Amino acid sequence: MLSRRIVRVKVMQLLYNLQxxxxxxxxxxxxxxxxxxxxxxxxxxxxxxVVLKTTRIALEEEERRKAKLLPKDEDRDFTPxxxxxxxxxxxxxxxxxxxxxxxxxxxxxxxxxLVRQIYRKFAKEEVYREYVYSDSGDKEHRKALxxxxxxxxxxxxxxxxxxxxxxNWEDDKSLVIGAVKKVVKxxxxxxxxxxxxxxxxxxxxxxxxERLMKLTIEEDSELRKTINxxxxxxxEDRLNTVDNILIxxxxxxxxxxxxxxxxxxxxxxxxxxxxxxxxxxKDFLNGILDKLAGDLREKGMIKKKGRGLKD
Numbered sequence: 001m002l003s004r005r006i007v008r009v010k011v012m013q014l015l016y017n018l019q020x021x022x023x024x025x026x027x028x029x030x031x032x033x034x035x036x037x038x039x040x041x042x043x044x045x046x047x048x049x050v051v052l053k054t055t056r057i058a059l060e061e062e063e064r065r066k067a068k069l070l071p072k073d074e075d076r077d078f079t080p081x082x083x084x085x086x087x088x089x090x091x092x093x094x095x096x097x098x099x100x101x102x103x104x105x106x107x108x109x110x111x112x113x114l115v116r117q118i119y120r121k122f123a124k125e126e127v128y129r130e131y132v133y134s135d136s137g138d139k140e141h142r143k144a145l146x147x148x149x150x151x152x153x154x155x156x157x158x159x160x161x162x163x164x165x166x167x168n169w170e171d172d173k174s175l176v177i178g179a180v181k182k183v184v185k186x187x188x189x190x191x192x193x194x195x196x197x198x199x200x201x202x203x204x205x206x207x208x209x210e211r212l213m214k215l216t217i218e219e220d221s222e223l224r225k226t227i228n229x230x231x232x233x234x235x236e237d238r239l240n241t242v243d244n245i246l247i248x249x250x251x252x253x254x255x256x257x258x259x260x261x262x263x264x265x266x267x268x269x270x271x272x273x274x275x276x277x278x279x280x281x282k283d284f285l286n287g288i289l290d291k292l293a294g295d296l297r298e299k300g301m302i303k304k305k306g307r308g309l310k311d
Contacts, residue, residue: 007209
């Protein structure tokens with residue numbers, strides 16, 4: 001579930017911290033990086049838990065309607081199927097997921113009143129009313145859950161809940177949203193421990209990310225020597241710190257990751273700069289990296305391998 005772009009961001013942030021924090025050592029970064037990978041997975045699981053807990057409020061809604069002295073037809077016809085459906089029940093009954101929830105103590109992180117707020121606002125939506133008062137199969141249950149999750153993502157309460165518990169929410173948001181949607185679309189019919197398959201794969205976080213971080217640190221001096229001529233009138237010391245780090249990472253990627261096309265590398269770092277650097281950084285990085293790539297090709301230093309890849 002971890003994309004190379006997210007990995008690049010995590011590595012960039014750690015390299016930035018290494019420059020900014022004089023007490024931080026390069027030898028500390030590997031452990032911090034791995035904790036960051038685990039935190040992304042925990043964020044995914046926590047988000048899934050918040051969805052599950054929100055659906056449980058449908059049970060409270062059923063009890064509230066039953067307790068009315070003069071219930072209306074819609075009260076009598078109401079069913080808590082947002083929770084009592086095969087998709088959510090498979091998640092609810094997963095011993096593996098339950099064990100994680102208890103180990104991480106997720107329940108203590110979620111204020112019940114907050115998820116009640118989310119549920120009650122969603123309950124006023126026409127899509128939910130249509131779902132509740134019509135026949136439903138797995139297709140309809142899935143759509144309702146995706147509608148709920150879409151509604152939750154627009155909620156300030158939901159955003160604050162995630163941000164207050166996970167500092168990486170803003171960085172990993174798109175990745176986690178995609179992973180939760182995949183889970184909903186895959187249910188039901190999954191093995192009890194199927195969530196394990198969503199843990200970041202080693203090829204991405206370790207073979208790519210950890211190695212990229214290690215090489216960028218170890219070869220800092222050589223990377224500087226290669227970059228400086230391309231800067232022309234730009235003094236390296238006057239460069240934006242984030243841009244400087246991104247250029248080194250991109251150069252390292254061009255030289256040491258033969259299966260990643262150079263154009264992909266340049267485009268990816270330009271995109272990262274849009275979110276984490278200045279307004280002018282995208283065009284600046286494009287120019288510098290394009291020049292570096294051309295110079296390195298002429299010297300035969302970029303060697304790409306794999307189907308359809310060129311140096």
